[in-house]
Amino acid sequence: MLYHAASLQNDNQVMLPLKLFDTYERRVREFIPLVEGEVGLYACGPTVYNYAHIGNLRTYLFEDCLRRVLEFNGFKVNHVVNITDVGHLTSDADTGEDKMELSARETGRDAWQLADFYSEAFKADLIHLNTLAPKIWCRATDHIVEQIEFVVDLETKGYTYRTSDGIYFNSRKLNNYGYLARLDVDGLQAGARVQLGERQFVTDFALWKFSNAKEQRQMEWDSPWGVGFPGWHIECSAMSAKYLGDFFDIHCGGEDHIPIHHTNEIAQTEASRGTRLANFWMHGYFLQVKNAKMAKSTGDFLRLETLIEAGYSAMDYRYFCLTAHYRSQMSFSWESLTANQTALARLYLHAYEWGAPGDVSSDYLDRFIAFINEDLNMPRALALVWDMVRDDELDPGTKKATLLKFDEIFGLQIAAWQPGISEVPQAVLDLADARTQARADKDWQRADELRDQIADLGYAVEDTREGPKITPRAT
Ligand code: AMP
Ligand code: ZN
16 A cells, blocks of 8 residues: 555554653653653753764764654654753762863863854754754753752752752662662762762762862852852753753653763752653663773764765764664774765665655555654664665655655655765775776776776766766666
C-alpha cells in the first residue's frame, strides 16, 4: 500500500508506541506525555567559555533526533536549552575557579563578551548542523533572581548550610540522594574524607558561592547571603521550573551529567518541589578520540569548523553521528568520517537521480517507524535506507518520496542537494590531484590506479581541456 506523502502527517498519530530509555529507571519504557499531545523537553546547554567541540555537538544532535522523533509522533515539543554563562567551576567538587572567569582572565577579555561570543558561535554550529531551534534559550545570568528564590526556598525548608565560601546543599537530608546514578554515597564519603574541606558530606554541593575579595570577579550579584554567584546546578532546576513547570516530560544531557549535575538538579528539585524534575532522564554517550573523552578543558579538541576546513560538511558529521546509537560511545576518526562522507554523497546522488517524488512506501515507512520509535535506533533506520536503495522492486519515485519522509528525522537536507564540485569529498579531490600529478609524471599505471580508487569512492574523473572533471557516479 502507498500513502501520499502529504497525507502522512496525521497517520503518524496511529503508529507504534514510542519507547525511550529512561536513565532514572534504567530501562526502555513507553513514552506517554504528561499533558496529551505536548512534550516539555529540557536540554542542558553548553558552558560558554570556549567553542563547542564535536563531542558536545554529538549530544545536541542526539537531542535534535529526539525532538524530531517526538514531532514525527505528533507531539508539540516545548524545547528549552540553557546557556551556562556563570558558576561552572573547574572542579566538580565545587572548588577551583569559575570556568568563565578563568577564561576571561587568561584571554584578557571581558567575561560578558566572552559569553556572548561563544553562545553565538555555538548557535551558529547548531544552525550549520540543521538542528531545529529550541523554543526557548535561557541564560543563567538572566535568571539570577529565580536562582536566589530557589535557594531561599531550600534554606527555608532546612536543606542548606553555610561555610566560609558559600551556601551548600545538605545531601544527607534526602533519603534517595544519588538514585539517578545509583551512587554509593557511603562508599564515596569513606573514600573522600580528606577532600571535604568545610563541606559536611562529599556529595554536598554549592548553591551560592561568595565572591572572594582577592579574586575580583566580573560577574557577581548581591544576595541574602552576600555578594557572589550561583552554583552550577541551581540554574537548571530554577530555569526548567520557570519554563516547563516542576515536573515535565524529558530532561537530557551528556552521560557525564548523570553522577553530578543531574543528580544535584534532582536533589534540589526534590527538596524544594517534591518531584524528581522530569519523567524521563535521557543521556547521550561520549564521542571519544583515541579512547579518551573529547573535552574542552584539555584544549585538544575538534570543532565543526575544523571539519569544514578539512573538506567535510556539517551534514557529513550529522550522517557520521547517525551511524551510532546515542547510548553507545563513539570513536572519532578521520577515516570513518571520510567513509561516511562518501556514503552520504552516494545517497544524495541516488536521491537526485530518482527524480520527482511519488508516493511513500508504507512498508518501508512502517519499518522505519519501528526503528526510530524503539529508543531512537538511528543506525538501524539508516541501514534500512540502504536496503531501500538496493530494492529493485521499488520504483525511483517511491524511493525518493520515502527517503524524503525519512529525512524529516535524519535532517540531512536531502531535498536541497544538487550535484556540484563543492560536494566532492576532500579525499576524492586529493586523489584527483595525485592523479593529475601522476599523469604529469607520465606514470600511467599509477594514474589508472588512482582513477580506480576515485571510482571506489563513488566518483568518475574525466580529462577535459579545462582539467579533470569529477562527477559523482551512482553505483
Ligand atoms: P559543556 O559545555 O561542557 O557543559 O557540555 C555541553 C554538553 O556536551 C553536555 O551535555 C555534556 O554532557 C556534553 N559533552 C561533553 N563532552 C562530550 C563528549 N566528548 N561527547 C559527547 N557529549 C559531550
Ligand atoms: Zn543542566
